[in-house]
Amino acid sequence: xxxxxxxxxxxxxxxxxxxxxxxxxxxxxxxxxxxxxxxxxxxxxxxxxxxxxxxxxxxxxxxxxxxxxxxxxxxxxxxxxxxxxxxxxxxxxxxxxxxxxxxxxxxxxxxxxxxxxxxxxxxxxxxxxxxxxxxxxxxxxxxxxxxxxxxxxxxxxxxxxxxxxxxxxxxxxxxxxxxxxxxxxxxxxxxxxxxxxxxxxxxxxxxxxxxxxxxxxxxxxxxxxxxxxxxxxxxxxxxxxxxxxxxxxxxxxxxxxxxxxxxxxxxxxxxxxxxxxxxxxxxxxxxxxxxxxxxxxxxxxxxxxxxxxxxxxxxxxxxxxxxxxxxxxxxxxxxxxxxxxxxxxxxxxxxxxxxxxxxxxxxxxxxxxxxxxxxxxxxxxxxxxxxxxxxxxxxxxxxxxxxxxxxxxxxxxxxxxxxxxxxxxxxxxxxxxxxxxxxxxxxxxxxxxxxxxxxxxxxxxxxxxxxxxxxxxxxxxxxxxxxxxxxxxxxxxxxxxxxxxxxxxxxxxxxxxxxxxxxxxxxxxxxxxxxxxxxxxxxxxxxxxxxxxxxxxxxxxxxxxxxxxxxxxxxxxxxxxxxxxxxxxxxxxxxxxxxxxxxxxxxxxxxxxxxxxxxxxxxxxxxxxxxxxxxxxxxxxxxxxxxxxxxxxxxxxxxxxxxxxxxxxxxxxxxxxxxxxxxxxxxxxxxxxxxxxxxxxxxxxxxxxxxxxxxxxxxxxxxxxxxxxxxxxxxxxxxxxxxxxxxxxxxxxxxxxxxxxxxxxxxxxxxxxxxxxxxxxxxxxxxxxxxxxxxxxxxxxxxxxxxxxxxxxxxx
Numbered sequence: 001x002x003x004x005x006x007x008x009x010x011x012x013x014x015x016x017x018x019x020x021x022x023x024x025x026x027x028x029x030x031x032x033x034x035x036x037x038x039x040x041x042x043x044x045x046x047x048x049x050x051x052x053x054x055x056x057x058x059x060x061x062x063x064x065x066x067x068x069x070x071x072x073x074x075x076x077x078x079x080x081x082x083x084x085x086x087x088x089x090x091x092x093x094x095x096x097x098x099x100x101x102x103x104x105x106x107x108x109x110x111x112x113x114x115x116x117x118x119x120x121x122x123x124x125x126x127x128x129x130x131x132x133x134x135x136x137x138x139x140x141x142x143x144x145x146x147x148x149x150x151x152x153x154x155x156x157x158x159x160x161x162x163x164x165x166x167x168x169x170x171x172x173x174x175x176x177x178x179x180x181x182x183x184x185x186x187x188x189x190x191x192x193x194x195x196x197x198x199x200x201x202x203x204x205x206x207x208x209x210x211x212x213x214x215x216x217x218x219x220x221x222x223x224x225x226x227x228x229x230x231x232x233x234x235x236x237x238x239x240x241x242x243x244x245x246x247x248x249x250x251x252x253x254x255x256x257x258x259x260x261x262x263x264x265x266x267x268x269x270x271x272x273x274x275x276x277x278x279x280x281x282x283x284x285x286x287x288x289x290x291x292x293x294x295x296x297x298x299x300x301x302x303x304x305x306x307x308x309x310x311x312x313x314x315x316x317x318x319x320x321x322x323x324x325x326x327x328x329x330x331x332x333x334x335x336x337x338x339x340x341x342x343x344x345x346x347x348x349x350x351x352x353x354x355x356x357x358x359x360x361x362x363x364x365x366x367x368x369x370x371x372x373x374x375x376x377x378x379x380x381x382x383x384x385x386x387x388x389x390x391x392x393x394x395x396x397x398x399x400x401x402x403x404x405x406x407x408x409x410x411x412x413x414x415x416x417x418x419x420x421x422x423x424x425x426x427x428x429x430x431x432x433x434x435x436x437x438x439x440x441x442x443x444x445x446x447x448x449x450x451x452x453x454x455x456x457x458x459x460x461x462x463x464x465x466x467x468x469x470x471x472x473x474x475x476x477x478x479x480x481x482x483x484x485x486x487x488x489x490x491x492x493x494x495x496x497x498x499x500x501x502x503x504x505x506x507x508x509x510x511x512x513x514x515x516x517x518x519x520x521x522x523x524x525x526x527x528x529x530x531x532x533x534x535x536x537x538x539x540x541x542x543x544x545x546x547x548x549x550x551x552x553x554x555x556x557x558x559x560x561x562x563x564x565x566x567x568x569x570x571x572x573x574x575x576x577x578x579x580x581x582x583x584x585x586x587x588x589x590x591x592x593x594x595x596x597x598x599x600x601x602x603x604x605x606x607x608x609x610x611x612x613x614x615x616x617x618x619x620x621x622x623x624x625x626x627x628x629x630x631x632x633x634x635x636x637x638x639x640x641x642x643x644x645x646x647x648x649x650x651x652x653x654x655x656x657x658x659x660x661x662x663x664x665x666x667x668x669x670x671x672x673x674x675x676x677x678x679x680x681x682x683x684x685x686x687x688x689x690x691x692x693x694x695x696x697x698x699x700x701x702x703x704x705x706x707x708x709x710x711x712x713x714x715x716x717x718x719x720x721x722x723x724x725x726x727x728x729x730x731x732x733x734x735x736x737x738x739x740x741x742x743x744x745x746x747x748x749x750x751x752x753x754x755x756x757x758x759x760x761x762x763x764x765x766x767x768x769x770x771x772x773x774x775x776x777x778x779x780x781x782x783x784x785x786x787x788x789x790x791x792x793x794x795x796x797x798x799x800x801x802x803x804x805x806x807x808x809x810x811x812x
Contacts, residue, residue, distance in 0.1 A: 049078045050692075053201050057208035066208050067101035070201070074182055075103040081161070082106070082117050083182035085170070085205065086128050089352050090306075094129040097179065120160050120183070123153060124167070128179040131167035135176055137199070140165040141189045161185045168198055170206035177209050216356060241368065242281055245274040248364040252357050254345035256324070259332075259368055260284075260294065261341040270294060270342060287314035294342045297329040304328050304358065307350035326351035328358060330365040343368050388460040390438045391445040399459040399467055403518040406469070407511060415511040416478035418468040419525035420448075420485060420504045421533070425464035432498045439495045444502065447488040451481075466504075467522070475510060475541060482506040482539045505532030509542045557613050559595055560606055564618050569593050571626050572794035575804050576643065576765060576787040579775050584804050585785060586643030586678065589627045590794045591619065616650040621662050623647055627677070630797050632670040639805040644678035644706045660696055664703065678706030680731065701726035708765070712753060730757045732783070734768025741773060754781045 052073045060066030067085045074083035084102030088094065104117040127149070131138040140149060140157065141164035157165060165183040169176045180202050184190070190198075241259050249257030257276045263269040272284035289295040292314045296303040305312065309327035328351070329344035343365045345357065386398035394402070406415060422444065429437040445458070448466060452458055457469035470481060486504055493500045507529025515521040527550055528542040540546075563569055569591050576586040593601045610619050627647055634641060649659070667674050679700065681693070697707055708729040732753055739746045750766075757764045766778050769788030778786065795803065 049073060049197060050200055050204075052077050053204055057204050060208070060212075063209060063212045064101060066212065067205070068103070070180075070205050070208075071101050071103040074180075074201070075105050078182070079184075080105075080182040081185040082120065083180065084121060085178055085180050086132075087178040088132070088176075091353075092176070094132040097125070097128055097132060100178075116160055120157065120162060121181075123156050123160070124162075124165060124181060124183075126153070127165065128167045128181050131169045132176050132179050135169050135171055135174070137169070137195065138167045139190055139195070157183075164190050166190055166195070166198060168202040170202050170209065172206040172210045177206050180205060213353075213355075241274040242276070244364065244367060245276050246279070246281075248343070248361070249276050249279070249345060251364075252345050252360055254357075255348050256321075256346035257344075258346075259341065259343050261332075262298070262339060267298075267339075273341075285314070285316050287316040293327050293329055294344070297331050297342045297344070298339050301331045302329065302358070304351070304354050306352070306354075309346065321346070323348055325349055328354060328361055330358075330361045332365055332369050334369075341368075391442055391460050393445055393466075394457070394459040396459070396461055399457075399461065399469075400518055400522075402457060402459075403469060403521065406471070407516070407518050407521070412512055414472055414474060414513075415521075416470045416473040416475075416481075417509050417511070417521050417525045418470065418478060418482055418485070419461070419507045419509075419522070419529045420466045420468070420482075421507075421529050422464035423503045423505060423533075425502070428498075428500050432495070432500075436495045436498050436500075440493050440500050440502065443493045443495070444489065448485055451484050451488050456481075467525075475508075478508050478510070479539055479541065482508060486538060503538070505529050506539045507532065507542065508539065514542055553609065556598060556601070556606070557609055557615075559598065560593070560601075560609060561613070561615060563593060563595065564610075564615055564622055567622055567626070569619070569622060569626075570796070571623065571630065572796055573630075573645075573800040574787055574794040575792050575800070576646070576785060577791050579766075579779055579784050579786050582791070584642045586646060587641060587800065587804075588646040588648075588680070588787065588794075589623060589630075590648075591623055592794070611650065617659075620647075620650060620659070624663055625666050628666040628670040628672045631672050631676055633797070634801060634805065637801070639801055641676070641805065644676060646678040646680050646706070646708065648680045648710065650682070660699060663700075663705070673704065674700075675704035675706070678708060678728075680708045680710040681727075682710050697726045727762060729763045729765055729785075732764060732766045734788075737766050737768045737774065737778075737788075738770070740777065741771075747777075750778075750783075751781050754783050758782055 053070050056069035056073055057066055060069055067087075071083045071085060074080050082102065082104040084099050086097040087100045089096035089098055099121060102117075102121070106117060127138045127140060140154060140162075162183045163185055165181070167179050167181045170178040170180060180198070182198070245257045245259055249255070255278055257274075258272050259274040260270040260272045263271065268289050269286065270289055271286045275282045275284050289298065292312050293303045293305055293309065305327040307325050310322045310324045312327075313321040313324060324346045326347035326349065327344065329342050331339050332341040332343055334340050343361065345361065351357075386395055386401070387393070388395045403417070406413070425437070425440070428440055441460070441464075445460065445466070448458055448468070452468065455471055457471075459467045459469075461467050468481070468485070470478060473481065486506065489502045489504060493502055507525040507527065509515055509521050509524035509528060511521050515524050524542040527546045528540040530550065531540040531546055532538060570593070571589045572592050573587045573589055575584055576588060577583060578585050591603060591607070593603075593606050595601060610616050624647060627645055631641065631645060663677070663679075664674065666672070667677070681697070700707060706729070707727040708731055709727055710731045712730045712732060730753060732750055736746045736750050736753075740750050741747070754764050763785060764783045765785035765787065766774075766783050767787055769775065769778075769786045769790045771790060774790075775786070778784075792803065
């Protein structure tokens, strides 16, 4: 600026326009860069949030710990100012929602509430209730307002520092289990992606809550059954009932347990034949049923009083039960179904969840009835401890008892033990849920039962394993029986809208020819069944070499684990070439293992072993680190790899959310650009968790990492997902390339894969090329890239450098 009038040169305005345009371009570039960095940071934060919350759900030992961990993750990793979870005091009642866990970034510790947070929690209660009742998220923000929210409430929350707020119902099987609430103090709106991530987090928490309730139910019921089954039934009368009452109160953590019998001459009067108060036996009380909970029990079979049960206690108690709040009672019937008494428990605190206690009390009621009518019901109660709950078959305990009795019998009778393991049953649970999985197991048990006769003994060993004991049966008959059992699984099992194709591997052991004890007989069958998983067999009879082979495999697994941990595995490199010119276009890194004791171990042996033993994540990280180190070493020598170095990624690594982080950390550590690497993903690997795979592949693509689908055509193909994966290339499996010149089917498959890839804008590379005659047909179909022994075998780093990085193409 000047005080005097200036005479501007003719080019001044043009110069100012240029400067303004340059300044605007620079500001725009900075804004775009900042936006991209923010987007990447949010994507990583979302992945970490889901990963860490999933770990919290899986690893938590109880409900409160799980909810607290998820709240902590939402605040520490998710970046929210505070997060809390509310649960209903009474199922389905929004008015009874109470905060059970929370984290507050402003608190002195992450799990403590600041005074401001207490106010926010209070004023947002209406929003949490709305989410619970509607079963839909309720969002409050600058551009997103929940319906029915007053301006004053929004203004109050804004004054308390709440820029955006979201309440998500914890839904499981269309039932609300609680509400997850969280808010931002900085960001003004919640993006659609953020809402999706929070929705997944809420679903994980709901699943965890339901699983814990079910686990608690199973544990409490199992504990109750054990208590009942181990009661000293040699006692009888009052001594037995007193012992059983003590077990009942202990199993349910109740302050009072009692058994009352109806008066034979006056059904309106009952007498407590066994009463335990706070762990001590007390004298019984004779009382009238009128207007007390036991009257309803006799009339309706069961009565539950959630709170203030002391108001309904009999007058004969003379005020000694004024502290009682909760009550659960169950009717006792005789063999004809007529009421004969009441069994029940009482609690000092009000009751909220009664499902477990009611189920357990039903078991104890049955046991009391069994003692009162021993001859009629004893067998049914005893079997509760020896039956699989889902299939109603004998369980492992019953199997071992039966098998031991047979082995110890004199004289001995030949026996064949068939151990049947369902193949790929885990996939049913993972894709259709445990409810469908349980129904599938029931149908499998039914089909096996139809094949077997009265002379056979069928039990469920656990998980996806069943056992058949066949008395008087030798090797030939046992193998024939195994074939019939397998054939029964041939028709698909249809459960509601789900269809499951099931098969089973069978391991067979024989008594007394192969084993003389029950545990060894079962172990030998297990070893034999293991062979069916590793070899193309469906039935395997135990042979002594199998046990030795298993020992060797365990030893190899131990040494492999040490080799991975100490990074003693090597990488070999196989060139990938342009089929038209023979020029190098990339390479694939392949793990190799030479052990001081075992010698050189084939990848076909140690890779499946690593998958089986859960070592693939560690192995994959080792390969990534060594590949980046080798690229850096070549660069230091002035050598450059044309194209990208491909690294194989196993299915287990897609469950490891640190895969991307490890990849980029090694790129940074060795100064390798991500674009120098390519990841080869198997179809089966990406389809384990396709949504996560989509997110991970897109993030890698954004950073320049190449992506290829390996062994295409051999796994679970999904074109819908293939379009969403950010892949560049499809590798055609060697099994199709090998026979494409002699098999019309394989040739058509190869042509179809290439055509499909071109339609999707993807390149193709043929693996396993071993003959010159294969090149021309591949080029004619549109595939111009390949690798295989025709060009070179996998080479050590030095060999690869001499042959492909240093030598001219004419000398190769």
